Amino acid sequence: MNPEQLSETIVDALSSLVADGAITLPDGVPTQVTVERPRQKGHGDYATNVALQLAKKAGTNPRAFADLVAERLRAADGIAEVEVAGPGFLNVTVEAGAQGQVAADVVAAGEAYGSSDAFAGEKINLEFVSANPTGPLHLGGVRWAAVGDALGRIFEKTGADVTREYYFNDHGAQIDRFSSSLLASAKGEPAPEDGYGGQYIHDIAAAVVEQRPDVKDLDDAQAQEVFREVGVDMMFAEIKKSLHDFGVDFDVYFHEKSLHDSGAVGRAIERLTEMGNTYEADGALWLRTEQYGDDKDRVIVRSNGTPAYISGDLGYYLDKRERGFDRCFIMLGADHHGYVGRMNAMCAAFGDEPGKNLEILIGQMVNLLRDGEPMRMSKRAGTVVTIDDLVDAIGVDASRYALARYHSDSPIDIDLDLWAKATNDNPVFTVQYAHARVASLMRNAADLGVEAQSHPELLSHEKEGELLRALAEFPRVVKAAAELREPHRVARYLEELAGTYHRFYDSCRVLPRGDEETGDLHRARLMLVDATRVVLANGLDLLGVSAPERM
Template sequence: MTPEQLSAAIVGALTSLSEAGTITLPDGVPAEVLVERPKVKEHGDYATNIALQLAKKAGMNPREFAQLLADQLGAAVGIASAEIAGPGFLNIRVEAGAQGALAPQIVAAGTAYGTSDLYAGQKVNLEFVSANPTGPIHIGGVRWAAVGDSLGRILTAIGADVTREYYFNDHGMQIDRYSRSLLANARGEDAPEDGYGGQYIADIAATVLAKHPDALTLPDAEALETFRAEGVDLMFGEIKKSLHEFGVDFDVYFHENDLHESGAVERAIARLRELGMMYEQDDATWLRTSDFGDDKDRVVIKSDGQPAYISGDLAYYLNKRERGFDRCIIMLGADHHGYVSRMLAMCAAFGDTPGVNLELLIGQLVNLVRDGEPLRMSKRAGTVISLEDLVEAIGIDAARYALARYSTDSTIDLDLDLWAKQDSDNPVYYVQYAHARLSSIIRNAVDLGVVIDESTFDPSLLAVEQEGALLRALADYPRIVARAAELREPHRVARYLEDTAAAFHKFYDVAHVLPKGDEEPSDLHRARLMLVAATRQVIANGLGLLGVSAPERM
């Protein structure tokens, strides 16, 4: 019995009591009831405080209300008992057969287990990484690559139509600094004071020269443009390649420069003028963002007639909405924290709902540590630690899992020595090893002639405490996925996988899954094998949401 099924049973019990006139609920019976795992396992399998929530509305004492509900639930199929605790909490125990029945359901559902239609019909634009094409992706961008791709997978799992988008910043001063750095390197000169260094600059400058041997004989403006055009394409090609090898691909690569060349900026400004959100002052054009929570109004067109940075944001947001996206989610680094209020105010100025039509997620910094000391330099990138550095140190699976494992609100200190370990201290190894061990049990079962067969499966045989705990963990998976999606927190899936792997190991320590010696396969062996198969499926599904492999052998 899943939490959702138990919630439905409680709603059914409340409905029966209401229809019988035993209780009166002015607002009607709730559509669903929150059930949770109690902190103390002796209190039962699940707990709910619904009696405390509804008793006052029903004009009753909470314990009296809880008793009526407990009596009703006690007669429900699959529920062993419902007991009152404290001022009106209900602790519920589920029959072993009702819990065990979940295992074949998971096996039958396969990769679909844990998916839902919660966001069905919603088009989501998920923008992440969007690193400037002026150097390799640094470690902060790598965090968003792992988290963003995982979030895209999780949102898809709950029915959303997700478009992964990369905003290609090919307009502005950083591109100019990058271009001048390439040209200087090709000429054998030092990088400009505000330019870029590192081996990658030398490599790209050499590649440009190989394609354009006469580039250094051109006038300065033409030479700079040659290195700009070729250098940006080469760098962005490397970024795409690095992300692809990391398991991250995008549906759309949107060029910032297109907004300025297509008239999109002018169209966005015109729309906001129509809405009464723009005004002129001091020879500049302003947006009334302070009307929507920003600390001040923002200049959109400067007094010299040049567009301010926010002009591109206006055009880009309107473009996304015109492409039909219901939700636009943008992932930004910690240095962009100051952008949040103005971006949400911009959303409201267009007549949209901040937090719904536009969401901004801020990710904190990542520090890499080796031998107890922080890493600060990359051999290739020069001043930053890059994606390639991290993958070289611990591998793709460990990198993706480690970066997705923590709340984006927290700074991460990644211990490279820990994440490179091949033992249970390494969280990703611990989860992957559980999957490999489960796969090994299933392979050995085939050799021993133990077959997973739903027609002979007896769920009531899964009555050992550790079996019940593992089944309850498996039952939690759909709720964890939905919660991770709604809160935009992929780390919930990672932590769940570690808890479930621990529950499996505790089960395996006490449960005799396969026959030994001359022992004949029994119904208990087959029941436990079904539980093993269900556990393997859930762990594989969860790892898939994080973009991490589920090895069958380790």
Template sequence: MTPAELAEVVLSAAHAVFEDRGLDRAALPAQTTVERPRNPEHGDYASTLALQLSKKVGVPPRELATDLAEQLGRAPGIKSVEIAGPGFLNIRLDAAAAGQLAKVIVEAGPEYGRSDTLAGQKINLEFVSANPTGPVHIGGVRWAAVGDALSRLLRATGADVGTEYYFNDAGSQIDRFARSLLAAAKGEPAPEDGYGGAYIAEIATEVVKRRPEVLELDDAAAQEVFRVEGVQLMFEEIKSSLRDFGVEFDTYFNEKDLHDRGELEKALVRLREQGHIFEADGATWLRTTDFGDDKDRVLRKSNGEWTYFAADCAYYLDKRERGFERVVIMLGADHHGYIGRMKAMAACFGDDPEHNLEILIGQLVNLVRDGAPVRMSKRAGTVVTLEDLVDAIGVDASRYALARYSSDSPIDIDVELWTRATRDNPVYYVQYVAARTASVGRNAAEVGLTRGDAAGFHAELLSHEKENELLKALAEFPAVVSSAAELRGPHLVARYLERLAGAYHRFYDNCRILPRGDEEVTDLHRARLWLNDATRVVIANGLHLLGVSAPERM
């Protein structure tokens, strides 16, 4: 019996109690939930339904709980129900009902853990969005791992998600990038405000190879060639790096397109219609202070140039007009000040900033070895890049390490820890269970042990304490996925997988799955193989949500 099925049984019992007592069934919720007690000795699941309904119907909670417990005690699969405190219900399942979960999971396969919790929500999820002036640095890599995992979680819970990478390919930073490339091609030092690093020389060389006539042009014309070609080359490299990291985007959106299509003028017209535009000092302003911003924002400068914020406004409007009800933007730690102005901007468009716009801020990441920060990349010149991280610990460890912590917490990634083939390496600890469950399956086949058909599955035999503990852990997975999606926290999945791995190891150490020597294969062996394979399914499903592989051998 799954937690969702038990919750339905509890709600059905409440309907029966209300009918017997003549209470108004309109007070009953459309659905309810059950939770794991903090103390396993209190039972398998707990319900607070009696407490929730007590005031609505004027019946003391413990009295209502007594009736609910009596009704639940008659339900198939429930071993006992105890009342605790003012009206908590502690429920124990019989072994057969608990053990059936193994079959449910194996038969569901990749679908186990998926739900329609967020069905009907259309979400635009923008993450990474680094300027195309250099390789993806380690802060952006964090968003690549977390953002991709979050997109998987949102889709697993029924949301319609569009992932998006925004290339800031317009503005002064692109001019500095083009001047840096031109200087490198000429063999001159980088401009004082330019970009350094070996990658600049590499890209400059490639531009000259593609456009050998570029160095014969005057500086203005040459700089434009380096801007167009250089941005394209950097763009291609960034996409290739992310693809190798397992991250693909539905849309790659260029800021320059907003300018070329007149989208900034369109946004200005819309904001003017809403009554939030004013002119001062020769510039055009958006009155964001009306919605809590600390100051009003310039959209167009007195010299006619658009500001970055104007492009932000146009980009947000473009997303909303593409049908996205909720716009989620992941930004780095240095962008915390953007929240107020972006929320105010959404309100200026007439949107609800608490519903239509969500901004997530990620904290800093450091790569350390022997307790000291890893030196900056030789190629990038100033930062540790995606390639540096992957070269140090691999793709799987990188993605798991970055997704394992709440994004609002700074983290140090210890190279020694994350490359260690020991249990204190979290990704190894979890992936080892994936490999061990697969190994058990192979070994079982060699000795003639198969699960058999579902009809021959004796769930009631899974009565050992460690089997029950593992079943409880497996039952938590759908709720963990839903919570992780709603709370935007892939780290909840990682921490769950580590708890599940621990439960499996304890089961494996205490409950022999395979027969010894000439020992006859029994129904208990088959039941335990179902449980082993159910664990394999959940570990694989969970790792997939994080974009991490579930190896069959290690």
């Protein structure tokens, strides 16, 4: 019996109490109740505070309410014991057979275990990374590559239709500075004062000259256009390759320039004007964002007729909604924190709901440490540390896991020496090693001719129960990670599961030794081991991390 099944059993108990007139619930019986694993041993397998939540509505005290529910639960299938504790908590112990069935259920579900329909029918646009194509992908963008892709996988696991989108900034002053830096390099001149430095600029400039040797015969204005067109494509191709090698691919690469070329910005302005949310003042066109919670109104079109930066945001958001997305997520770095208020106001100005139709997630800074000191320089990129620097140091799996392991709104320091270790100090090694150890045991079982079988009633050892309850938690962890936008919950769960498995293995012999005859307990425990393999593999997959068979 897993938490969801126990929740259904409690709901059934409440329904029967209402039907018999034992209690009255004016708002009706809830469709589900909260069931949690107790923190202290001896408090049963699961606990619920349903009596504390519903007693007042039922016109009674929580303890009396809990006693009524406990009486019905004790008669339910799969329930061994129910204790009423404190002011009205219910501590539930399930029968060994009901709990042991979790192992067979997990194995039967396989890759689908952990799935739910929590976001079924939702069409989600995840916009993340979106780094300017003016240099290699730096650490801030790499964090969103890991977290954004993991969040996409988690949303898909909970039933959503997810589109991963990269907003390609190929319009504006930063591209001008990039192309002028390439031109200066090709001419053997120092980079402009506000330009870009680093070996990569010289590499791309040389590649452009090799591809377009005629660029040397053009005047500076014409040459810069060539470096803009060809150089940006080369830089973006490199970013794409780095992301692909990192295990991150996008469904859509959306070009900022297309918003202006297609008329999307004009359509957005027209829509907002029709809704009465624009006005003219001082020769400029303004958006009424202050009335929707922004600190001030925003200029859309300047008095000289040029579009302000927010005009592109207007066109892009409307374009996403017109493409049918119910929820639009934008993942930004900490330096964009001031951007949140105006974007939410923009969403409201379109008649949408901020936090639902548009949600902005902020990712804090990442620092790499080597020998206890921050890494600040990249040999190729100059003053920024890049995705390739991180991967070269600790590999893709450790990089993705390390970046996804922490709440994205918390700054993190990644100790390269720790994350390169093949020891239990390294969290990703701990989880991957647990999977490899399970896979090795399954191979040994096959060599001995021992097959996993379901004998749930035999899995009554304390450590078996702990592992079964941990496995039963996985679907809820995935659902919570989706609802709270927190992939790190999956990583932390996997680390706890690995520890729980090792404690089980140390206490419960799985395979027969010597001439010992294979018994049903061996087969039942092998089923539990196989279930652990499934959950470890499924969890690692949600983080985009491999589940090795051997280490």
